[in-house]
Amino acid sequence: MNDTAAQGPTRIGPSTRVLLHDLGVRRDGDEWIVGRMATRTFVALPAAGARALELLGEGLSVARTAEVLRDETGDELDIADFVGDLTALGFVARIGDRPVPDAEPPPASLPWLRPQHVRHALHPALPVLAGVLLLAALVVLVRRPGLLPGYRDLLWSPHGSVVLLTWAAAGWTLLFAHELAHLVTARAAGVPGRMRLGTRLQFLVMQTDISGIELAPRRHRLTSYLAGIAVNLSVASALVLTLACTDPAATGHRLAAAALVIALMPLPFQLMVFTRTDLYFVLQDLTGCRNLYGDGLAYARHRYRRAVRSRRRPAGADPSVRLPPHERRAVRLYSVVLVTGTAACVAFMAAVTLPADVTLLVRAAQGLGPAHGLARNADSAAVLLTLGGVNVLWLATRCRDRRDRRDRRDRRARRACGPAATS
Template identity: 80%
Template sequence: MTGTAADGSPRIEPSTRVLLHGLAVRRDRDEWIVGRMATRTFVALPAAGARAVELLGAGLSVARTAWTLCDETGEEFDVADFVGDLAALGFVARIGDVPVPDGEPPRASLPWLRPRHARFALHPALPVLAGALLAAAVAVLIRRPALLPGYRDLLWSPHGGLVLLTGAAAGWALLLAHELAHLVTARAAGVPGRMRLGTRLQFLVMQTDISGIELAPLRHRLTAYLAGIALDLSVASALVLLLAGTDPGATAHRLLSAALLLALLPLPFQLMVFTRTDLYFVLQDLTGCRDLYGDGLAYARYAVRRAVRSPRPGPAGGTGDPSARLPAHERRAVRLYSVVLAAGTVVCLAFMAAVTLPADVTLLVRAARGLGPGHGLAGSADSAAVLIVLGGVNVLWAVTRWRDHRSRRSAGTA
């Protein structure tokens, strides 16, 4: 029998045995990634921590687990506290004979989609096919460079409202397909995944949470991270091949050119790794960092404070450098990334203040003035389209930003 502590939690004694939920484990350099897929909760543990999880999962008591670890490593471990930490993470189903309350698992997008349905997304032949399609498109463009679209190709119709509406519809369709590629690939690896709207600085984005992919093999992880970019390139490549077979003066050619430009436009954004794009997660994985963005942001703030005034003393008389606690390989990556993060953020926000915001305000004011009987049906329709599309995107950005801010506050995070 297991008693309870004063706060109602199960008492952990030397003789206590625990029942763990189904946990997945993967070695990563000098650490082990341990997680529970159902709740998408994961933690990096040293070898001794992973061994403790193994021993507890095999049914050993707290005391027996501590004795075994001491015998194997020559060091003593507080296994009782470790069990408490595992319980707080939601990894423990029962302590002794006392069940541990379990939270509601996060909802997954498209729950009917099973790993067996999406298995094709991880087939080794798929990247080969995508690469062959891209190579064919590049060969066509080398022979016919005039097929490359310019910004004028977006203006395929004299009716600006129609151009804006169709462009927005096509852009959001491509964005949805991009995120579905992440979701399907992650689901093939057994990761639930969830799609939702989010913000990155001044950008409204759709994002897919594929927490749990950390436990997959490297090829599966990189495939899941790069699936969206691969889809964008495949769509663009297919459009190039279709363009090559159409008459340059035909409406179909103009529409295909506009669609090609819309498919290519998101690709430069992926280089903005300071906004946690797909390439950011590739970079984080390959550098072995646990939280490249969070650690980079913390170091950038520290560097700014140090530049404007003397840094505050850290623990044990240290300088307060948040990267000092990281392993050497992570520390180098975090410090380099912090430079990219700070510079990229400043440039993006400056561009928004100097270009994007004034342009949006000007277009919205003009659209509002273009409404009414004195501007004709076509003019009013164009103005209404601008207000709906451009105004709607800005309102949606503000609502999403506020929702995320409120969620972080309720979770107690910055």
């Protein structure tokens, strides 16, 4: 057990001074985004909170900080309580002469990749080049619409196993490139970033956590959010140009057409902003919302409770009322998209995906055994390994994410914190 923790909580008195960890700060409208990159913890502070943080960082005591703020704002602020909030967030390294126990920082993916290695990823010329490439591909498609691919292009070979291997190789390569683009652009902005598997409703996805990009300028934030989509569109554009320059009967042409379909397939999923896709984060940033998904979900739950409320179980206060007007409008509109989209996805899973998966798995299980030939056993085993493996991986990832959220629940920052005025 940590000796400091064993001694019990440190009392925060008027003469207490604190030592803060290295914190990043960015002004955002009337608030300040403050965070610690090492632990990926970020909060929005009012102006008084940012000023209190500055004074505490300069070595002023709790009482002296409160006195300065009283002179500047005219309010009596509870700085001791504010220091307690900062400590809970992991922003305080030492209280008085006692160190504060620190959490283990989450590991970053590709830690050897330094910001100076990828600094050109945020160069303003890159989006222009991607736009020129996309425009050239669109011009080619307008002049030669026959190059526009269809599902038949995926079946480029008469051998099913070769087709499946092509899908897997191209799909995973593009998926890795998509997520690597997020990681590289975030790393260029000084954000560690972490790639791993995740779930979005019934979908198994690969995701990149770029917490900390909140401290970067807006252009860098939007570049990081849109980098994956830009990679897919750039690859697709290059493949269109390749198709225009190759013989339709050549194997390379057919492979390029199949790869083009695979590159375009993930893009419609990005429109499902109710699953927190890349475009969701763009939408959240442009609307100025702090937690569009969380606030939208809270508002949707409130509306549901109002619809089914009774005298014994009142609906409670509207959680969106505490939000600024521009956020309130965005959250209420997003809650409609959230409920509608989630209901549609769950309904599709119940009506189509789940019955199809169960049917295939049952058939595969029935096709195993000595009563069936080698080909039938091999086919059944392949179905069980691929389809069953994906579902098991989804379930394991879902359980891991829920466990992680539960472990972080007590450590998560509130949406906004600051020194509270005392009565």
